[in-house]
Amino acid sequence: EAGVTQSPRYAVLQEGQAVSFWCDPISGHDTLYWYQQPRDQGPQLLVYFRDEAVIDNSQLPSDRFSAVRPKGTNSTLKIQSAKQGDTATYLCASRSLGSAETLYFGSGTRLTVL
Amino acid sequence: GEKVEQHESTLSVREGDSAVINCTYTDTASSYFPWYKQEAGKSLHFVIDIRSNVDRKQSQRLIVLLDKKAKRFSLHITATQPEDSAIYFCAASSNNNAGAKLTFGGGTRLTVRP
Numbered sequence: 001e002a003g004v005t006q007s008p009r010y011a012v013l014q015e016g017q018a019v020s021f022w023c024d025p026i027s028g029h030d031t032l033y034w035y036q037q038p039r040d041q042g043p044q045l046l047v048y049f050r051d052e053a054v055i056d057n058s059q060l061p062s063d064r065f066s067a068v069r070p071k072g073t074n075s076t077l078k079i080q081s082a083k084q085g086d087t088a089t090y091l092c093a094s095r096s097l098g099s100a101e102t103l104y105f106g107s108g109t110r111l112t113v114l
Numbered sequence: 115g116e117k118v119e120q121h122e123s124t125l126s127v128r129e130g131d132s133a134v135i136n137c138t139y140t141d142t143a144s145s146y147f148p149w150y151k152q153e154a155g156k157s158l159h160f161v162i163d164i165r166s167n168v169d170r171k172q173s174q175r176l177i178v179l180l181d182k183k184a185k186r187f188s189l190h191i192t193a194t195q196p197e198d199s200a201i202y203f204c205a206a207s208s209n210n211n212a213g214a215k216l217t218f219g220g221g222t223r224l225t226v227r228p
Contacts (some may be wrong), residue, residue: 041204042218056215101146105157
């Protein structure tokens, strides 16, 4: 069984540039999460979906961040105008609501904003 | 919202000794407490969890204790081995119909010295 796939692995931007992160969850997993993990900190939830619906995006900086999961499978997280404070690893995780509560994490995208 | 705090940011033990990592949480509605491990250069993966209907759970060399009154839980790793060296994250969630929303602690970097 393939795991959670994320791309790109790394991104380096200047402030003000836009960037998109892509996530392909484990097949059949209906719940998908995006976490932001600053260096030497724990993951912080940005947004999560059940199928194509946003369940909670209260921690997503809505003026610059957006996330979609249009068909309830793959998901894209976009930063419209990056700031240095966005420097972090962006983790995607998925789980199957009907089974165990374990989250399966991807390898992450390490973003550096100069 | 829920806040999870890990009290030890770093921990160093000698191989064969036990390691204990402590966490506290704030939301009395939290009922699910997993632990995740992040090895160098890799993403997080699940190691063990405990639910609020029990106060102790063991899986091989891992023991999790839960004290609901104190809103505290801990991970005990017995007979530590070099491969236990990693960052450990505790988390908490109050399950709801839309799936678990995990709040993570800041992480504890465990080093097992030979």
